[in-house]
Amino acid sequence: MEAEMESAEAEAEADAVAEAESLNAKPSTYTYSKEHKLKRYYSCLRDFMAYFHQRSEAYPLDHEFTEDELSTVEPQDIVNWMNIKMFGKLDPDLSGGTSMAGSHHTLAFYRKGIAYFMPSGTHDWDPLTRKGNPTRSKEIRDLINKVKALNDDGIATPKQTGKKRTAEEGEVKQTNSPKSRKRTKKEDPEVPHFSVSEEVNGMLRHMHTQKVKFLRSLEDMSAAVDKMKRDVETSYGIMITQVSNFGSRVATVNLQASSADVPISPISRSRNLFTVWNVQNGKLSPLAADWNLPTKLTVLEAIHMWMLGEPSSHTPPLQYLTVGHMKHIKGAADSFNKMRRFMKIVKYLGLKAGYWCENWDDDRITSLWAKIWPGLDTYLGQMSNDIKTGDVNCRTLINSLLKQGGILQEMTDNSQMLSDEILASFVIKSSEEASQDPHAGDNSENKGESSASSLPSTRSLELLWGVHHGKLNPLPAGWEFPISSSIIEALNLWLLGEPERNIPPFRYIHSSYVGYLKSGTGYLSKLRCVMKVINYFGVQLGVWWEDAWDDEMIKNLWQTVWDSVAERIKFKRTDGRAGAVTWQAVYNRMHESGLIKEVNADQEKDAVEDKGADQDPEEV
Numbered sequence: 217m218e219a220e221m222e223s224a225e226a227e228a229e230a231d232a233v234a235e236a237e238s239l240n241a242k243p244s245t246y247t248y249s250k251e252h253k254l255k256r257y258y259s260c261l262r263d264f265m266a267y268f269h270q271r272s273e274a275y276p277l278d279h280e281f282t283e284d285e286l287s288t289v290e291p292q293d294i295v296n297w298m299n300i301k302m303f304g305k306l307d308p309d310l311s312g313g314t315s316m317a318g319s320h321h322t323l324a325f326y327r328k329g330i331a332y333f334m335p336s337g338t339h340d341w342d343p344l345t346r347k348g349n350p351t352r353s354k355e356i357r358d359l360i361n362k363v364k365a366l367n368d369d370g371i372a373t374p375k376q377t378g379k380k381r382t383a384e385e386g387e388v389k390q391t392n393s394p395k396s397r398k399r400t401k402k403e404d405p406e407v408p409h410f411s412v413s414e415e416v417n418g419m420l421r422h423m424h425t426q427k428v429k430f431l432r433s434l435e436d437m438s439a440a441v442d443k444m445k446r447d448v449e450t451s452y453g454i455m456i457t458q459v460s461n462f463g464s465r466v467a468t469v470n471l472q473a474s475s476a477d478v479p480i481s482p483i484s485r486s487r488n489l490f491t492v493w494n495v496q497n498g499k500l501s502p503l504a505a506d507w508n509l510p511t512k513l514t515v516l517e518a519i520h521m522w523m524l525g526e527p528s529s530h531t532p533p534l535q536y537l538t539v540g541h542m543k544h545i546k547g548a549a550d551s552f553n554k555m556r557r558f559m560k561i562v563k564y565l566g567l568k569a570g571y572w573c574e575n576w577d578d579d580r581i582t583s584l585w586a587k588i589w590p591g592l593d594t595y596l597g598q599m600s601n602d603i604k605t606g607d608v609n610c611r612t613l614i615n616s617l618l619k620q621g622g623i624l625q626e627m628t629d630n631s632q633m634l635s636d637e638i639l640a641s642f643v644i645k646s647s648e649e650a651s652q653d654p655h656a657g658d659n660s661e662n663k664g665e666s667s668a669s670s671l672p673s674t675r676s677l678e679l680l681w682g683v684h685h686g687k688l689n690p691l692p693a694g695w696e697f698p699i700s701s702s703i704i705e706a707l708n709l710w711l712l713g714e715p716e717r718n719i720p721p722f723r724y725i726h727s728s729y730v731g732y733l734k735s736g737t738g739y740l741s742k743l744r745c746v747m748k749v750i751n752y753f754g755v756q757l758g759v760w761w762e763d764a765w766d767d768e769m770i771k772n773l774w775q776t777v778w779d780s781v782a783e784r785i786k787f788k789r790t791d792g793r794a795g796a797v798t799w800q801a802v803y804n805r806m807h808e809s810g811l812i813k814e815v816n817a818d819q820e821k822d823a824v825e826d827k828g829a830d831q832d833p834e835e836v
Contacts, residue, residue: 260329267297270787270801283335284735288699288800291341291353294330298323298359310362311425320364327351327360346696490527491681493690493720496544500690500724502532503542509551515613516585516606522559523576525681532681535559536688558614564627564634565591572643580647582606595622682718685732690720697730697739703746703802704795707774710747711765723747742803745812752815753777771795784809 262275268289275281296306302316302323331351341353350356491502507529513521525533534555542548565588566572573580585606593599596616602608617623633639677683684693695717698709713721722743730736750773754760759776761769778793785805791797806812 254332256325257329257332260326261333263301264294264297264326264330267300268293268801269804270797272786281333284738286333286335289334289350290346290700291350291355293700294327294350295355295359298326298356301326302363310366314366316363316366319367320360323356323360323363327356489680490525490530491532491688491690492530493718495720495724498724499540499543500720500726501541501544502530502537502688503545503548504530505544507531507542508545508548509555511551511611513610514607515603515610516581518555518558518610519562519581519585520578522555523581527680532688533677533683536681536683554611554614554618557618558610560634561617561623561627562588564623564630567633567640567643570643571647572640573647574644575648592617592623595620687728687732689729689732690718690725691729692717692719695719695733697733697736699739699800700798702795703797703799704771704774706743706746706799707750707770707795708767710743711770743799746799746803746806748819749781749806749811749815750774750777752819753780781806781811784811 258277261281262277262279265281265285266274299306299308302308302318303314304317308314328351331349334349334351336347336349339348339352341348341350343353492504493500493502494504495501496503496505510517521531522534525531534552537552539549539552542552562584563572566584569587569591571584571587573584589599589604589606592603596603600608603613627634678693682689682692698705701709709719710722713719725740727737727740730740733739751760754773754777757776757780759769759773774795775793782792785792785802786809787797787801787805803812
């Protein structure tokens with residue numbers, strides 16, 4: 217990028233020399249120091265960031281922008297700012313006949329000034345991952361090239377127009393001077409002037425118009441391809457939702473084996489087939505309202521449900537659940553805590569016996585129990601065949617172990633065994649290698665490969681349950697926080713979610729679900745502040761509903777709230793009421809104006825008053 221900018225500056229200097237020679241002037245040989253250049257670069261950045269954050273005045277000279285602030289900038293933000301600087305509007309007509317406040321060299325300098333401070337340095341902008349240096353993007357290069365084409369077509373900048381006017385005035389003065397009148401007696405022989413016919417000019421203009429149309433058609437084709445991709449993703453999400461109704465029958469499909477022929481795309485990996493997220497008591501839960509832990513599970517069935525879940529009842533692997541997921545179910549928390557303690561005992565005995573896995577299937581669960589049941593005789597005495605085969609009632613066995621207490625004391629004395637990651641890694645590696653090739657030396661390599669391919673891999677866990685980054689999550693693994701979305705898009709996400717991608721309304725999303733994203737909890741906190749202010753004014757103005765939202769109701773909500781708070785947040789741009797501003801810009805203005813602080817203080821005051829009103833007068 218530096219090479220491109222230096223080339224642009226060199227070209228600008230060459231143009232300046234040519235203009236100076238045409239006006240019989242000497243070109244300037246002054247060169248800027250590095251310190252002076254940095255000041256000019258930072259001036260560009262301060263001007264742009266003031267526009268980006270919707271400030272009414274520029275940032276002070278000593279202001280320092282954080283890496284998080286700069287990393288939220290996208291190419292279209294810079295293009296919009298350049299359009300306003302160059303043409304005075306966001307969407308100028310670049311087909312010709314447009315007045316400009318500079319040349320393509322001006323835009324190249326803006327680009328270089330902003331690029332100097334971008335965190336991603338020389339990395340090109342990737343439109344798929346939306347990462348990289350936004351100044352190194354196709355959008356900005358296209359804008360500079362279009363402005364250069366306008367300059368080449370003869371559209372003069374204000375600076376060029378002023379120079380031409382000065383030159384013409386100088387010629388008039390020379391013609392009217394006494395010396396010039398004396399020299400008219402000996403005029404130089406007339407130099408022949410060659411002009412291009414109007415027909416040729418018309419042909420050139422037609423060629424330029426065709427070129428512009430062709431370039432625009434390419435952009436339209438690119439937009440159509442992007443729309444087609446989004447439609448395919450949406451259709452796939454609908455199909456996945458319908459397939460989930462087949463329940464456990466689909467769970468028997470060998471997902472990993474089939475993926476060898478048909479690669480699973482990043483989008484499909486983030487889908488879940490069997491987890492159904494419900495809103496229970498104002499919180500998200502993957503469990504139905506009437507769910508309860510079965511009371512007649514055998515030991516093997518309980519371990520299976522803990523490790524692999526139960527697709528037929530839409531029960532995810534219990535190891536990824538917390539007590540918070542089942543607070544709406546009476547008595548479920550106690551049963552879950554007992555099972556969690558039992559599985560801790562199972563893991564301890566498994567590591568002690570040298571057998572534990574990360575990827576489980578029925579055979580490995582059976583092998584695990586065969587390894588650990590002999591270790592129970594110390595605490596249970598003579599054991600029945602039901603215990604040895606794993607057919608004993610799980611709750612009965614748990615109660616016996618907890619009542620006897622010996623195993624719990626042993627685990628306390630050897631607590632380092634469960635926390636020793638090196639030991640766990642060694643045991644897991646040796647156990648899984650043995651499971652993949654149980655008849656080593658019998659030349660049965662194909663059998664080992666078949667066993668490995670049938671395991672529920674990490675990819676299968678994402679596809680079946682939505683498990684990624686070690687947690688059960690309603691958000692897809694490849695999902696990114698919409699940091700550049702408009703306030704209307706953010707309201708839709710907050711109140712409606714994205715049903716086509718199985719994403720619930722964001723008002724129910726806990727900060728733990730976005731913890732795997734860079735600055736995810738920070739962005740969620742900001743978005744929650746914005747929605748709290750909108751909710752506060754929406755309730756006061758009678759446009760807030762607890763449920764049954766649609767697009768029109770959301771637009772009406774924002775426009776009504778905007779009319780009430782517009783004077784406070786004072787946006788420079790006029791498209792605030794239409795909801796075209798980003799939600800982060802709204803947050804910045806609400807924060808700077810103190811609106812968020814006032815709403816929080818008012819709500820805390822109301823909460824204290826409500827608590828006092830509910831209190832018994834005698835206690836007061």
